Amino acid sequence: MNKLLKIFLIFFKIGSFTFGGGYAMLPIIKRELVDNLGWIKEKDIYNYYAIGQSTPGIIAVNTATMTGYSLRGVKGALAATTGFIMPSLIIITLIATFFKRFQQIDLFQHAFAAIQIAVVALIIDIVIKMWQKSDKTKVSLLIFLLAFLLLVIFNISPVFVILGSATAGILIQYFRGNLQNAYYNYQNDNQGSDE
Amino acid sequence: MIYLTLFLEFFKVGLFALGGGLAALPFLQDLIVKYGWMTAEELLNMIAISESTPGAIGINTATFIGFNTAGIPGGIIATTGLAAPSIIIITIIAHYFRKFNQHPLVESAFSGIRPAVAGLIASAAFELARGGIFQLQNLQLNGSLLELFDYKSLFLLLIIFAAIRKFKKHPIIYISTAALIGIIFKF
Structure with a gap:
């Protein structure tokens, strides 16, 4: 099958089953693109999500665009985003047309209340898997806990959490001397590839 | 226009x-x-x-x-x-x-960002649970720890979580099943 069409269809599926914010799409993206197709690395999804969180716009759309671009450039980005948005367009248009007085609203809300619980369970599962695949250092654990507590207790904006943790990451690698080594290798590699 | x-x-x-x-x-x-x-x-x-x-x-x-x-x-x-x-x-x-993305500065930044993203995602789950599973307002109203949880929701959470860990099925299956349960048992 044409890869663009496949990207569109996968994101159509993701859009059809994402209930709530952008985080709710992660379990399905991981299942489809990492586990089933092996098109991207698990770690990359979380990078894309972090970028989607700290850029203006709807997080889910940002994440879809970012993932689509990584798969197939600008066309991939458009295919993913169109696919993700399409179910909303169809479902909401149908609801707005046929449920003029929203009589069935209770039904949706009962379903949604239970879906939210399923999403909580899926996210706990994802967080456990993220921890299992991480470097499992004390510093990572500290950043995780700090981010969680700042968000939950102090309601701080995710943008600051991401900017702060990025700074922390750079400082940690710098003081361990990893940054300097990596920089040296990176420059050598790039010189090599230019020649 | x-x-x-x-x-x-x-x-x-x-x-x-x-x-x-x-x-x-x-x-x-x-x-x-x-x-x-x-x-x-x-x-x-x-x-x-x-x-x-x-x-x-x-x-x-x-x-x-x-x-x-x-x-x-x-x-x-x-x-x-x-x-x-x-x-x-x-x-x-x-x-x-x-x-x-191969640049050392970008790589170092993302080495810090990744655990923070896990924190972000966990906090999203916590906020969702705060609405449905924990009933903090009950604790404040009655001071009763027994009413801290919505037991119906907590029970569903535990069952779905156990199923996810055991069967490793597609997330869509759990979401659809939960929707049915929600409608039948009036969540």
Whole structure:
């Protein structure tokens, strides 16, 4: 099958089953693109999500665009985003047309209340898997806990959490001397590839 | 020209709403008041529907308002307007990210960001659970620890979590099953 069409269809599926914010799409993206197709690395999804969180716009759309671009450039980005948005367009248009007085609203809300619980369970599962695949250092654990507590207790904006943790990451690698080594290798590699 | 107004107004929301669909809601409410596109009751119903149907909340709300204002083309145009800034900004970022993601500074930054993203995702789960599973208001009202949990929800959470860990099925299966359970047992 044409890869663009496949990207569109996968994101159509993701859009059809994402209930709530952008985080709710992660379990399905991981299942489809990492586990089933092996098109991207698990770690990359979380990078894309972090970028989607700290850029203006709807997080889910940002994440879809970012993932689509990584798969197939600008066309991939458009295919993913169109696919993700399409179910909303169809479902909401149908609801707005046929449920003029929203009589069935209770039904949706009962379903949604239970879906939210399923999403909580899926996210706990994802967080456990993220921890299992991480470097499992004390510093990572500290950043995780700090981010969680700042968000939950102090309601701080995710943008600051991401900017702060990025700074922390750079400082940690710098003081361990990893940054300097990596920089040296990176420059050598790039010189090599230019020649 | 209603289509142009819809496109531009939603483009602005997409450009300035930082933090996803819920962050877009206040902007959307302002819009509706400004143009008189909906009544307060319609607005409340619309948000409830947008939250409980698939898709990003902001996108659903945009489709709703656009459709109510100018029919099917209105829905498409409002939604396109909302998504357009994301597509433009993210495409530019993605281009440079692909170029620089091997750069030591970028790699170091993401080594710090990844555990923080886990924290972000965990906090999203916690916020969801705060509404459905923990009943903090009961604790404050009665001081009774026994009423801290909504037991029906807690029970469902444990069962679904056990099933996820044991069967490792596609997430869609758990979401669909939960929807059925929610309707049958009136969650």
